[in-house]
Amino acid sequence: MKVSVLGYGTVGVGVCEMIEKAEGLELVSVLVRPGKADKPFKVTSIDEIVNDPEVEAVVEVMGGVEPAYSFVSAALAAGKHAVTSNKALVAAKGPELQRLASEKGVAFLFSAACGGAVPFLHNLALAVESDEILSLGGILNGTTNFMLDAMQRDGMDYADALKVAQALGYAEADPTADVSGLDALRKIMLACAVAYDKLPCEGFCLEGIESVTAADVKHFQSKGLVLRLLVRGGMQDERLYAFVQPVLLSASSPEASVLKNFNMAKYRGVNSGDIVLIGQGAGRYPTASAVVRDLSDAVHGRRVMMKPSCERVEADNSVVSCRYYVRLSASLADALPFEEKELDGELCRGVTAPLAVTDMHARVKALRDKGESVFFAAMEE
Amino acid sequence: MKVSVLGYGTVGVGVCEMIEKAEGLELVSVLVRPGKADKPFKVTSIDEIVNDPEVEAVVEVMGGVEPAYSFVSAALAAGKHAVTSNKALVAAKGPELQRLASEKGVAFLFSAACGGAVPFLHNLALAVESDEILSLGGILNGTTNFMLDAMQRDGMDYADALKVAQALGYAEADPTADVSGLDALRKIMLACAVAYDKLPCEGFCLEGIESVTAADVKHFQSKGLVLRLLVRGGMQDERLYAFVQPVLLSASSPEASVLKNFNMAKYRGVNSGDIVLIGQGAGRYPTASAVVRDLSDAVHGRRVMMKPSCERVEADNSVVSCRYYVRLSASLADALPFEEKELDGELCRGVTAPLAVTDMHARVKALRDKGESVFFAAMEE
Numbered sequence: 001m002k003v004s005v006l007g008y009g010t011v012g013v014g015v016c017e018m019i020e021k022a023e024g025l026e027l028v029s030v031l032v033r034p035g036k037a038d039k040p041f042k043v044t045s046i047d048e049i050v051n052d053p054e055v056e057a058v059v060e061v062m063g064g065v066e067p068a069y070s071f072v073s074a075a076l077a078a079g080k081h082a083v084t085s086n087k088a089l090v091a092a093k094g095p096e097l098q099r100l101a102s103e104k105g106v107a108f109l110f111s112a113a114c115g116g117a118v119p120f121l122h123n124l125a126l127a128v129e130s131d132e133i134l135s136l137g138g139i140l141n142g143t144t145n146f147m148l149d150a151m152q153r154d155g156m157d158y159a160d161a162l163k164v165a166q167a168l169g170y171a172e173a174d175p176t177a178d179v180s181g182l183d184a185l186r187k188i189m190l191a192c193a194v195a196y197d198k199l200p201c202e203g204f205c206l207e208g209i210e211s212v213t214a215a216d217v218k219h220f221q222s223k224g225l226v227l228r229l230l231v232r233g234g235m236q237d238e239r240l241y242a243f244v245q246p247v248l249l250s251a252s253s254p255e256a257s258v259l260k261n262f263n264m265a266k267y268r269g270v271n272s273g274d275i276v277l278i279g280q281g282a283g284r285y286p287t288a289s290a291v292v293r294d295l296s297d298a299v300h301g302r303r304v305m306m307k308p309s310c311e312r313v314e315a316d317n318s319v320v321s322c323r324y325y326v327r328l329s330a331s332l333a334d335a336l337p338f339e340e341k342e343l344d345g346e347l348c349r350g351v352t353a354p355l356a357v358t359d360m361h362a363r364v365k366a367l368r369d370k371g372e373s374v375f376f377a378a379m380e381e
Numbered sequence: 382m383k384v385s386v387l388g389y390g391t392v393g394v395g396v397c398e399m400i401e402k403a404e405g406l407e408l409v410s411v412l413v414r415p416g417k418a419d420k421p422f423k424v425t426s427i428d429e430i431v432n433d434p435e436v437e438a439v440v441e442v443m444g445g446v447e448p449a450y451s452f453v454s455a456a457l458a459a460g461k462h463a464v465t466s467n468k469a470l471v472a473a474k475g476p477e478l479q480r481l482a483s484e485k486g487v488a489f490l491f492s493a494a495c496g497g498a499v500p501f502l503h504n505l506a507l508a509v510e511s512d513e514i515l516s517l518g519g520i521l522n523g524t525t526n527f528m529l530d531a532m533q534r535d536g537m538d539y540a541d542a543l544k545v546a547q548a549l550g551y552a553e554a555d556p557t558a559d560v561s562g563l564d565a566l567r568k569i570m571l572a573c574a575v576a577y578d579k580l581p582c583e584g585f586c587l588e589g590i591e592s593v594t595a596a597d598v599k600h601f602q603s604k605g606l607v608l609r610l611l612v613r614g615g616m617q618d619e620r621l622y623a624f625v626q627p628v629l630l631s632a633s634s635p636e637a638s639v640l641k642n643f644n645m646a647k648y649r650g651v652n653s654g655d656i657v658l659i660g661q662g663a664g665r666y667p668t669a670s671a672v673v674r675d676l677s678d679a680v681h682g683r684r685v686m687m688k689p690s691c692e693r694v695e696a697d698n699s700v701v702s703c704r705y706y707v708r709l710s711a712s713l714a715d716a717l718p719f720e721e722k723e724l725d726g727e728l729c730r731g732v733t734a735p736l737a738v739t740d741m742h743a744r745v746k747a748l749r750d751k752g753e754s755v756f757f758a759a760m761e762e
Contacts, residue, residue, distance in 0.1 A: 019511075023511070024510065117653040118656070119507075122504075122507075127670070130404070130670070130674060130676075252637075252638060254638045254659065270666075272661070273666070273667050275500065275658070275659070277656070277657070278659075279653060279654060279657065286652070288652060289653035290653075292512075292652075296507055296510040300683045301681045
C-alpha cells in the first residue's frame with residue numbers, strides 16, 4: 001500500500017522510518033510546511049497528495065483540529081484510507097470522518113490517538129464484534145503517571161516532579177492538558193465511541209492531579225495506598241458514563257505496578273473477562289508503531305474502528321458511585337458525609353460514604369469556588 | 382461468514398454461543414461424537430462439514446494432534462478458513478497446516494492456543510509486519526500461577542494449592558503438563574513461530590514448579606521476592622532461545638501483580654517498546670472469545686499468524702545467562718558457583734554467579750540424577 005504522511009514532526013519522522021521497513025507499505029510523499037521541502041519526497045500542498053492517484057492511504061500526524069480535518073476529509077473523499085494519531089481531531093470530528101470513510105469504502109483508523117503504543121482501540125474494535133463490553137478504564141496519560149510515580153517512589157513534591165517530567169520531554173511547557181486530566185478524557189471519549197457506538201461530548205467529570213501534595217502522598221503511603229489518575233467509561237442502566245479522577249489503590253493492584261510514563265488500558269468483556277494492555281503511551285517510535293500497525297491492518301482489510309452510526313451523547317456520571325478520600329481544611333470536617341475522618345493539624349483527612357461521581361465533583365467545585373483547597377480521590381473498590 | 386465447529390466440549394459450547402451473537406458470523410453445524418447428535422445442527426462425520434459448500438470456516442476445539450490434524454487439513458484443502466485453540470496441534474503440525482492454508486488462500490489462526498483470552502498472538506502477528514521483536518515472555522500457564530499465588534498469599538503448601546486448583550477446575554486430575562512447565566513451553570513455541578518465523582522443536586530448557594516448598598516461599602517473602610513461572614523466547618546472536626523456568630521477582634514488578642489464574646504475555650519491539658497483555662488464560666468463555674475474535678479477523682481479511690515459510694529449528698538456550706537462587710542440601714554448598722549463600726539447618730540457600738540457562742539446567746539435572754533434592758529459580762534482572 002502506498003502511503004503519504006501529513007506532518008513531519010516527532011511522530012511523523014518515526015512513521016516514515018517505520019513505513020520504509022514495513023511489509024507491504026511504501027512511502028510516497030510527506031506533507032511539510034512551506035519552505036521545509038528540502039527533499040524531493042517532501043511536498044507543501046495537500047492537493048499534490050489528494051490528487052496523486054498512486055497514494056492509497058494518508059497518515060495524519062499534524063495534531064489539532066484544523067487544517068487536519070480538512071486534509072483528512074479531502075483524502076477520504078478522494079478514496080484514500082486515513083490513519084491518524086490525533087485525539088483532538090477524532091474527539092471533535094470522528095463521526096463525520098467515519099461516515100465519509102464508510103461512504104467511500106476506505107479505512108479510518110486511529111489506534112495511536114489513545115494509549116500510544118498500547119493496542120487498545122485496535123483490540124477493542126475487534127472485541128466488540130463478538131463480545132459485550134461492560135466497562136473501560138485505565139491509566140491513559142503518561143505525564144501524570146510519571147509525576148505520581150516520582151512523587152511516590154522518589155518522594156518528590158509536585159513542582160519538582162513536573163520539572164523533571166518537563167526536562168525528560170514527558171510534559172509540555174504548558175502542562176495543563178495533561179495535569180488537568182483533559183488529555184486522558186479525550187482518550188476515554190474515543191474508547192467509548194469504539195466500544196459503545198456513542199461519543200460522549202458533554203456531562204463529563206474531570207479531576208486531575210493538580211491538588212495533590214507531597215504530604216498527601218506520604219499519608220497514602222502510610223496506609224499502603226498508591227495514587228493513580230484513572231479513566232473510567234461504560235454503560236450502566238443504558239446511560240453512558242465517562243470520567244477522569246485520581247484513585248487510591250492497594251500497592252498490590254495491577255495499576256500500582258504501572259510505573260514511569262507507561263499507560264495501562266483495560267476493558268471487561270462479558271465473555272473475555274478483564275483484558276489489560278500496558279505499554280508506552282507516547283514518544284516517537286511507540287506512537288509510530290501504533291500508526292503503522294493500523295496501516296498493516298488496513299492492508300489486511302480492516303475498515304472501521306468507530307462505526308458510521310456513532311452518535312454524540314451526553315455522559316451521565318450520576319450512575320457510578322465511589323467512596324472518596326478527601327483532604328480539606330479542618331474547619332470543613334462536616335462539609336462532606338465522612339464515614340471516617342482524622343484531624344492532621346489544620347487539615348482533615350477522611351473517607352466519605354458512597355457518593356455519585358457527579359455529586360462529589362460538584363460538591364468539591366462548590367468548596368473550591370469559595371476559595372477552599374481540597375484534594376480528593378476515589379477509593380478503589 | 383458461515384462456520385462449523387469441530388468439538389462440543391467446554392470451549393466448543395462457548396464458541397457456538399458466541400458465534401450466534403457475533404456480527405458477520407453464522408453457525409452452520411457442529412461435529413460431535415457418534416451417538417451425541419441429538420440436535421439437527423450436530424453432525425458426526427467430518428465429511429459432512431468438509432463437503433458442505435456453504436461452510437466457509439471451521440473452528441477446531443477438540444484438542445490432541447489426531448484426528449484434529451486430519452480434520453483441519455481436510456477443511457483447509459477444501460478451501461475453508463480454520464481457527465483452532467489447540468496448542469498441541471499447532472506445536473506439532475503448524476507449519477504444514479499454514480502451508481496448506483496459504484496454498485489455498487485461506488486463513489489459519491490460533492490465538493486461543495496461547496494465553497486464552499489474552500490477545501497475544503494476534504497482536505504479535507500484526508506487530509511483526511512493521512516492527513522487530515527483540516524478546517517474548519510472560520506467565521502463560523494459569524494453573525501454576527494460581528498455585529504459586531495461593532502458596533504466597535494464602536500460605537498454602539504445594540499439595541494443598543494443587544488440591545484447591547483441582548477443586549476449582551484450574552488443574553486437571555493429572556496436572557503434569559501444567560506443573561512441569563510443558564504447557565507453557567508449547568505456548569512460547571507458538572509465539573516464537575509467529576515472532577521469528579521459526580518453530581523451536583528441540584533444545585528446550587524446562588523447569589516447572591514441582592520442587593518448590595512452603596519453606597522456600599516463606600524464605601522468598603522474607604527477602605521481598607515473589608515467585609512466578611515465566612516463559613522466555615527471543616533471538617540472541619542469531620540463535621533462537623525458548624525456555625521455561627521459575628523466576629524470583631521484586632514484589633513491585635508487573636509479573637508479581639498477576640494473581641490467581643491470570644496470564645500475562647509480553648513482547649518487546651524495537652519501535653513499540655514493551656507491550657504487556659493480561660487476561661484469563663483458560664476457561665470456556667475467555668478461550669471462546671479468542672476463537673471468535675480470530676473468526677472476525679478472518680472476515681476482515683487476515684490470513685496468516687504463522688507464515689508458510691516457518692521452519693523448525695533447535696533452540697539454543699546457551700545464549701542467555703541468569704543468576705540463580707538455589708536451595709539444596711548443605712552438603713552441596715560448594716556444588717555450584719555461589720556468589721552468596723547461607724545455611725538454613727540442613728539446607729543451603731544461595732545465589733549463583735551468572736550461568737547460561739543450558740548450563741544451570743544441566744547442572745541441576747546431574748544433581749537430581751544422583752538423588753539430590755534441588756529447587757532453583759532465576760533472579761529477575
